[in-house]
Amino acid sequence: MNSSETYLGKEDAPPGLKCLANGKVRDIYELDENRLLFVTTDRVSAFDVVMNEGIPNKGRVLTAISTxxxxxxxxxxxxxxxxxxxxxxxxxxxxxxxxLEGRIMIVQRCVPMAVEWVVRGYVVGSGWKEYQKQGTISGIPQPAGLQQAQALPKAILTPSTKDDEHDKPITPEEAAEIVGQEVFDICETASLKLFQRGTDRLAELNILLADTKFEFGIRNGKVLLIDEVLTPDSSRFWPKDDYRVGISPPSYDKQILRDYLETLDWNKSYPAPDLDPQVLAKVGERYLEVQELITGMKPQQTK
Ligand SMILES: Nc1ncnc2c1ncn2[C@@H]1O[C@H](COP(=O)(O)OP(=O)(O)O)[C@@H](O)[C@H]1O
Ligand SMILES: [Mg+2]
Structure with missing residues (x-):
């Protein structure tokens, strides 16, 4: 296999390294007691199910964007x-x-937190569902009369638990109980600042940042930003031109794949269905476009 081919990892692990975990998308290996090798594969998950096929270039795109x-x-x-x-x-x-070129990060080994730090700037998805029912998002009261996909008066932190199956939304108070108030305050402040930075940068590119998820870990008592940052996998990016209040705008992320999956007779649980290679290629193109847009650099597909 050469570097331009899809890399699914897991059974195809780099030699001599101990595998610590296989995430849905990433494989994590131990380099030493302080450092991990973080390999982003081309695996793709939708509706929390990992597909059997990969998206060409996806791992490299995600690595370039996070970097x-x-x-x-x-x-x-x-x-x-x-x-x-x-x-x-x-x-x-x-x-x-x-x-592995272009798809690895050597990272500081952290103790990950059992909380995912979701920040939302718009009322959409599960936030829209909760708001319609009870006027809140993650238990945080919102003004009356918001329409679907409308901007919130200010971005809010809506954490969730990190779970192997389905992540469960929790209130900020519950998150503070899990990680401790001091760590919570640091993560909340950092998440909101990161969201603002992302919003500002993406606005220059005519992209709205609807919501995103950050992860933090602890290393020697210090909080570090870990995992991936503001990628199409961890965020909802909306092309500004397609944005309308009242509808859920099409996203830059895996929407093409999700829409395609909706057309199949599939119950959204394992086993994953076989995918049309043309759809995979189209999703791959989309990832490359997003990389070029955000980083301002043409992606290196082959070496
Ligand atoms: N620096 C780090 N130290 C330890 N664990 C990390 C670090 N950065 C990320 N992780 C963990 O590695 C995993 C990344 O793999 P991924 O495929 O995204 O997993 P998931 O299926 O949980 O989303 C996540 O569980 C994340 O919490
Ligand atoms: Mg992940």
Whole structure:
């Protein structure tokens, strides 16, 4: 396999490294007691089910976008990123270097928190459902009369638990109980600042940041921004031109795949259905477009 092919990892692990976890999208290996090798594969999940096929280039796109944001936000909060160079991974032969190039991060090993830090700037998705029922989002009262996809008076933190199956929304108070008030305050402040930075940068590109999810970890008693940042997988990006209050605007993310899946006779649980290669290619193109837009750099698809 060369570097331009889809990489699904897991059963195809780099030699000599202990695998600590296989996430839906990422595989995590131990480098030493302080550092992890974080490999972003081309796996894609929709409705919390990982598909059997990958999206071409997806892992490299996500890595490039997160790397860009880590640099663009390090004045706001310290993050886990140490290096993106395959030269810093010991024991790789040329074939493995090619395969992993562009899709790895060497990161500081953290204790992840059991909370995901979701920030919302608009009332949509599960937030819209709750608002319609009881006028709140994550238990936080909102003004009456909001329409679907309308901007909130100000961005709000709507945390959820990090769960293997389905993430469950919790109130900020519940999040504070889980991580402790002091850590909560740090994560809340950082999440809102990061959201503002993302909103401002994306506005220049005619993209609205509807909502996004951050993760934080603890290293030597310090809170670090971990995982991925402001990618199409962790965020809802709306092209400004398609935005209308009252409808849920089409998103830049996996919407093409979700729409396609809705046309299939599939009950949204395992096993995943077989996917049309043309749809996969189209989603891959979309990811490349988003990368070029955000980072301002043409993606390197092949080496
Ligand atoms: N620096 C870090 N230290 C420890 N764990 C991390 C770090 N950064 C991210 N993680 C964890 O690695 C996993 C990333 O893999 P991913 O495929 O996104 O998993 P998930 O299926 O949970 O979304 C997440 O569970 C995340 O919490
Ligand atoms: Mg994840």
């Amino acid at each position: 860009w944001w880590f640099a663009a936000t390090q004045d706001l909060v310290d993050n886990h990123l140490l290096s993106t160079s395959v030269d810093d991974v010991p024991g790789l032969d040329d074939a493995w270097r090619k395969k």
